[in-house]
Amino acid sequence: MGNAKQQGTDQIGRRIFLRNSVLTIGGAIAAILGYPVVRYFIFPAVKGEEAKAFTQIARVSQLPVSVPTFVTYEERIKDGWVVTTKSLGAWVVVKNETSVVAFDPHCTHLGCAYYWNPDRNRFLCPCHAGVFDIDGNVISGPPPRPLDRLELRVDGGNILVGKTITSNSGQQKNG
């Protein structure tokens, strides 16, 4: 820079100043535009799980007490901009007006549909002879955990269910 100082410091100073200005302003514009673009791109991976809406499936008064009943219902599934309805079912056990339990209708072993056998007072899975009691606890057979329950709310005599809660390895409290 020694020589440059003698002839035309001014010119080189301006050149570098302009170059840096263009890079800075250009970089700022690119960053301001780039940030929303990146956020837009990664949106599906970072959005939180949407709270699942509760669906009304039956009225408490319609169901027998202490006898599991298979209830079918339709649920609205939102996939981006496409909304579809899916037919679902649940085994619902009414103990009394406020104590209601809904079981996911799939065996916790390999997902077969099980059924209620009133003679033996047990849920039986036909695939591999899994047996559960009326509270969903495993009595015998290969199932690794009690029956999965659905999030459930009783509101003014209406039974509403939400998402399935997998009961992991921990034993559930008896309802």
Add this chain to the structure above:
Amino acid sequence: MRVKKEGWLEERVNLEPIRASLLDRKIPKGVGWLQTLGSATLITFVALVVTGVMLTMNYSNSPDHAYDSVQYIENEVTYGWLIRGVHHWAASGMVVLAVLHGLRTLFSGAYKYPRELTWIVGVLLLLLVMGAAFTGYLLPWDQKAYWATVVGTNIAGEVPVVGGFVLKLLRGGESIGAVTLVRFYSLHAAIIPILITTLISIHLFLVVRIGIAAPQRRGKTHSAVESR
């Protein structure tokens, strides 16, 4: 001249002559803001490509889903409203800037020898920009989009002799529907952008190669190749 230590890339690829020929060009006296309209048009195009590519990620080009997917972009995707907003306004901006750029070239006589080819490519570019604006207008698939396309394609249909052919070509049939939407999407997001990119490359090559026209000054003879 100061001997500059070469960097890793420079030592191998020797990009300096390319940089110099692109950026260290002699610019004629009197050139000012009016000569930046072309660059401004280019920047809007870059913005349109970036935001447009992002929009394709969440847009569905089917009559059943087009409108809902646009609402999804607007209301649910992070910054979707901004991406679509930039695309919307940059589209209008590019049409305006391209026209102003053309008018400046016309009124300053910059289209004359030796830049006739640059001018012709520029006119084709303007037509393509109009085409992109027209086809993009249908994609939101709302009432305004639908009826604007009904009217727009009807205008094309009024052309003597070939009108009926052009009408069916644009609509993909007799009436506007699913096929029209997909055709317009293909034109808007694939065919026209590729053509515009190609022609911009030629346009820019010619600008760099020939140089910028010197503005005419009162009482002086125009020197077209002054800058070379």
